[in-house]
Amino acid sequence: MRDLLIAGFIFVGLIATLRKPWQGAILWIVISVLNPHLLGVTMAKQPVAAVVAATTVFAALIRRADFSIPWKAPLVWFTLFTAWMCITWLVSGALAANYEMWDKVMKINFMLFVVYSLIVTRRQIDWVIWAIAGSLCYYGVKGGVFTILTAGAYRVWGPDGTFIAGNNEIALALIIGIPLLWYLRFTLKNRWLRLGMLAAMLLCAIAALGSHSRGALLALIAMTLFFWVRSRHKAKIGLAILCLAPILLGLMSQGWEERMATIQTYEEDRSAMGRINAWWMAYNLAKANFFGGSFETATPIFFALYAPDPTAIHGPHSIYFQTLGSHGFLGLFLFLAMWLSTWMTCNRVRKLTRDKPEKQGDFLLASMIQVSLAGFAVGGAFLGLAYFDMPYFLMAMALRLLWLEEKEAKATGAPLNPVTSPPPWISSGNP
16 A cells, blocks of 8 residues: 555656656655655665656656756856766776765766756745655654654664665754754744644654764754854744753653763764774875775775774764765865855855845745754764765755846846845844
8 A cells, every 4th residue: 555655656746747847856856855665665676766867857858848057156066076076986996896876976966957957946946945854854753753752762763775774864864954844934824834843843853862873963953053043033042942952852761861971982982983993094095095985985905004993994974084085185175165155155145135025035045054054064074974965955956046036136136245234024023
C-alpha cells in the first residue's frame, strides 16, 4: 500500500512536470530532501531520482519553459568549484575509486543549475521553500514526538541511503530547516496554521537534540543566537528562548547529558580525537598535494602517509577539512568564497527591501536563509556534508531573490544602492 501511494505521488508529479517544467524542479527537491521513494520497499529499488531529473529536463526543452541563469558571484564561485572538483578527480590517479562520488556530486550540481534556471518567479521561490521545509518536517515532527515519548533515551536517525541518514546529519538538516519554517509562518494568515508551524519548529529542535549529536547542539546554539540577532522583536523572542531552553533540555535523558558533557573533555573522547586525527591528515594531504586527494580520502594509504595516528582511519567529519583534503587549498578557497558571496547576496537583498513594507517577506526570507547558513557553517565544522544539496538550494533561491529585486528596481527606477535605515515596519507586529 505504501509503495502504491508513493508511486502515485511521483506519477502525479511527473505529469505536472510535463505540463509545467518548474514543477519538476519542486519534485526534484522533494525527492532529494524527503526521499519518499526510500520509504517504500519496491520503490526504493527504482531509479526515481533519474526519472524525475530526465523528465524535468525533457519537459523544459519541449515546452521551451521560461528560464534564466543570471551569473552572479555565488553561481560563478559554484561553477569554478564544480570545475575544480572535476580537475582534482582527473588528476587523482584513482579515477575508479573516486568515480561513484564524483558522479553523484556532478548529477546534484547539474540539477542545481536546472532548479535555478526554472525557478524564476517570487511565487515559485516560496514553493521551493515549502518543498524543503515540508520535506524536513516529516522527519522533524516524527523525530520530535519520538524523542518526547522516549524521554530522549534513543537517537533520532535519518532515512537510510541518503546524505542525512546518520544521527548527526539529520540533526544538522533539521537545524537548517527551522528558520525556513519561521519564514513560512509569516506567509500564513490562519492563526491555527501559524501555531502549527511554531509547533513544527519546536519538534524539529527536539528531534535535533534527540539525535544525541554534539555538533548539532553547537549548531543549534549558533542558529538560535543568530536567529535572535536577525529577529525584529528581540525582547519577546529572547524571553521565549530563555523559557524554552530549560524545558527542551529537561526532556533529554541522563545519557544525553553525559554525552554532551564530553564536549568539554574532547581529548578524552575517542570519537573526537579520531576527528582531529582526520583533520590533521586532511591538512597534511593538502600541503603535500596541490590538488588534494579527490573525493575518497579515508583510505589506509593516505592515513599512513599524512595522519598523526595512521591506525585511526575516519571520514573528514567537517565540510572544511573534507574540502581541504579532497580538493586542496584552492578548493577550500573556492568553497568558502561561494558561501561568503551567498551571505553577501542575502545582505544585498536585505538592503534593497528593508525600507519597503510591501517587501518584508523578501527581507525576512533573506534573513532566514542567513540563519540557516549560520547553522550549516557551525554544524558543518563537525560533519562531512560539503556536497549536501539542501544548502545549495538555498544559495540558488538567494540568487533568484536578488535577481528579482534588482530587476524590479531597474524597472521602477529605484536606486540599486539605497541608504540603509531601520525598516519602517519593524514594530508592525509581524514576525
